[in-house]
Amino acid sequence: MSENEKRGLFGRLFGKAAPEATPAVAPVPPATEPAPAEETVEVVEDVAEVVAEPAPAALDITTSAPVDLAPAAAPKLSWWQKLKSGLGRTSSALTSGIGAIFTKRRLDEATLEELEDVLIQADLGLATAMRITDVLRRDRFDKEIGDDEVRAILASEIEKVLAPVAKPLVIDGPAKPHVVLVVGVNGSGKTTTIGKLAMKLAREGKKVTLAAGDTFRAAAIEQLKIWGARTGATVIAREPGADAAGLAFDALVAAKENGSDVVVIDTAGRLQNRTELMAELEKIVRVIKKNDPTAPHDVVLTLDATTGQNAVTQVEIFGRVAGVTGLVMTKLDGTARGGILVAVAEKFGLPVHFIGVGEGVEDLEPFDAADFARALAGLEH
Ligand SMILES: Nc1nc2c(ncn2[C@@H]2O[C@H](COP(=O)(O)OP(=O)(O)O)[C@@H](O)[C@H]2O)c(=O)[nH]1
Numbered sequence: 001m002s003e004n005e006k007r008g009l010f011g012r013l014f015g016k017a018a019p020e021a022t023p024a025v026a027p028v029p030p031a032t033e034p035a036p037a038e039e040t041v042e043v044v045e046d047v048a049e050v051v052a053e054p055a056p057a058a059l060d061i062t063t064s065a066p067v068d069l070a071p072a073a074a075p076k077l078s079w080w081q082k083l084k085s086g087l088g089r090t091s092s093a094l095t096s097g098i099g100a101i102f103t104k105r106r107l108d109e110a111t112l113e114e115l116e117d118v119l120i121q122a123d124l125g126l127a128t129a130m131r132i133t134d135v136l137r138r139d140r141f142d143k144e145i146g147d148d149e150v151r152a153i154l155a156s157e158i159e160k161v162l163a164p165v166a167k168p169l170v171i172d173g174p175a176k177p178h179v180v181l182v183v184g185v186n187g188s189g190k191t192t193t194i195g196k197l198a199m200k201l202a203r204e205g206k207k208v209t210l211a212a213g214d215t216f217r218a219a220a221i222e223q224l225k226i227w228g229a230r231t232g233a234t235v236i237a238r239e240p241g242a243d244a245a246g247l248a249f250d251a252l253v254a255a256k257e258n259g260s261d262v263v264v265i266d267t268a269g270r271l272q273n274r275t276e277l278m279a280e281l282e283k284i285v286r287v288i289k290k291n292d293p294t295a296p297h298d299v300v301l302t303l304d305a306t307t308g309q310n311a312v313t314q315v316e317i318f319g320r321v322a323g324v325t326g327l328v329m330t331k332l333d334g335t336a337r338g339g340i341l342v343a344v345a346e347k348f349g350l351p352v353h354f355i356g357v358g359e360g361v362e363d364l365e366p367f368d369a370a371d372f373a374r375a376l377a378g379l380e381h
C-alpha cells in the first residue's frame with residue numbers, strides 16, 4: 001500500500017468514519033448443503049486411468065460475458081477499521097492484561113511471567129511470548145516501564161516475526177497457465193478467497209479459469225460459478241460427486257486451450273476422514289503434474305482466524321498432504337483470534353499472501369506485517 005493510500009485510510013479512519021459496513025457487492029452464499037455420503041464418491045487410484053478417462057459430456061464450461069471490473073466505490077469501513085475491529089477482542093485482552101501488570105513499577109521476573117501468560121492467552125505462541133519477554137528482560141530489567149511502552153515493544157517484536165512472511169502471491173512466472181491449488185478445511189473461506197482473488201487477477205488484465213474441485217457439494221459448485229460470473233472467469237465444473245482430480249485435469253486442458261494466465265483450483269476440505277482427504281489431494285497434485293510437471297506453482301492454505309490454535313494442526317496436515325506454499329488468513333474482521341497468525345508465522349515461516357477482512361469481493365488485502373502488529377497491540381495506524 002502506498003503512503004498516499006495509507007494517508008487516505010487514515011483520513012477515512014479518523015475523519016468521517018461511518019459506523020456500519022455496507023458491502024458494495026452482496027456476498028456469495030456459501031455452500032451450506034450437507035455433504036453427500038462419502039462412499040458415493042468414486043475413488044480412482046490409478047492416475048493413468050484418470051488421465052485416460054474420456055472427457056465426459058457432463059463437463060461444464062461456463063464462460064461469462066465481460067463484467068465491469070472497476071473497483072466499487074470506497075467502502076464505508078476501511079480495511080484497517082475492519083482489521084482493527086476484528087482483532088479488537090485480542091487487542092483489548094492484550095491491552096487490559098498489560099495495563100493490569102505494568103503500572104509504572106520496576107520490571108521484575110514475576111512481572112515478566114505474568115506478561116508471558118497474557119501473551120500466550122492471546123494465541124501468540126510460546127516462542128513469540130518468550131521472545132518478547134526476553135527483549136524486555138534484556139533492555140528494561142529493574143527499570144520502570146509503563147504499559148504503553150510495553151505495547152510499543154510488543155508491536156515491534158510482532159512485526160519482526162511477521163515481516164519475513166509477508167510475501168505477495170506472485171503470478172508472473174514463466175508458467176502459462178500458472179496453477180494455484182487452494183486447500184483448507186470446510187468453511188475456512190477457500191471459495192470466497194478464490195472469488196476475491198479472481199477479481200484481483202482480472203483487474204490486472206489476467207485471464208482466469210476456475211476449477212470447481214469441491215465436487216462433493218452441488219452448492220459449492222454453484223457458489224464458484226457465481227464468482228465466475230461476477231469476475232468474468234471461466235468456470236470448469238462437473239456434476240456433483242465427480243472425481244476431483246479428473247476435474248482438475250480437465251481444467252488445465254481447458255485453460256491451455258482458452259489461453260488462461262492462471263488456473264485456480266478449488267477443493268473439498270473434509271477433515272473428518274483424513275485418509276480420504278489425503279488420498280484425494282495427493283491425487284489432484286499427481287494429476288496436475290501429469291499436465292505440467294512444474295505445477296501446482298502455488299498451494300495456498302486458507303486459515304479461519306476465528307479458530308485459534310487449531311490453525312497450527314491444519315498447517316501441519318495440509319502441509320504434509322498438499323505441500324502448502326503459502327497462507328491466506330480469512331475472517332480477520334470477525335471475532336478473530338488473530339494472535340494465531342503470529343504463532344503460525346513463527347512456527348512454520350510460510351509466506352502469508354493475503355488476509356480476508358469480510359465476505360465482499362473487495363475484502364482481500366495483501367498482508368502487511370506492520371499494520372497487523374499495530375492492530376493486534378491496540379495501537380493506531
Ligand atoms: N467475515 C468474513 N467471512 C468470510 C471471509 N471469508 C469467507 N467468509 C465466509 O465464510 C463462509 C465460508 O466460506 P467459503 O468460501 O464457502 O469456505 P470454504 O468451505 O472453505 O470454501 C462463507 O459464509 C463466507 O462468506 C472473511 O474474510 N470474512
Ligand SMILES: [Mg+2]
Nearest residue numbers: 190191214220
Ligand atoms: Mg468452498
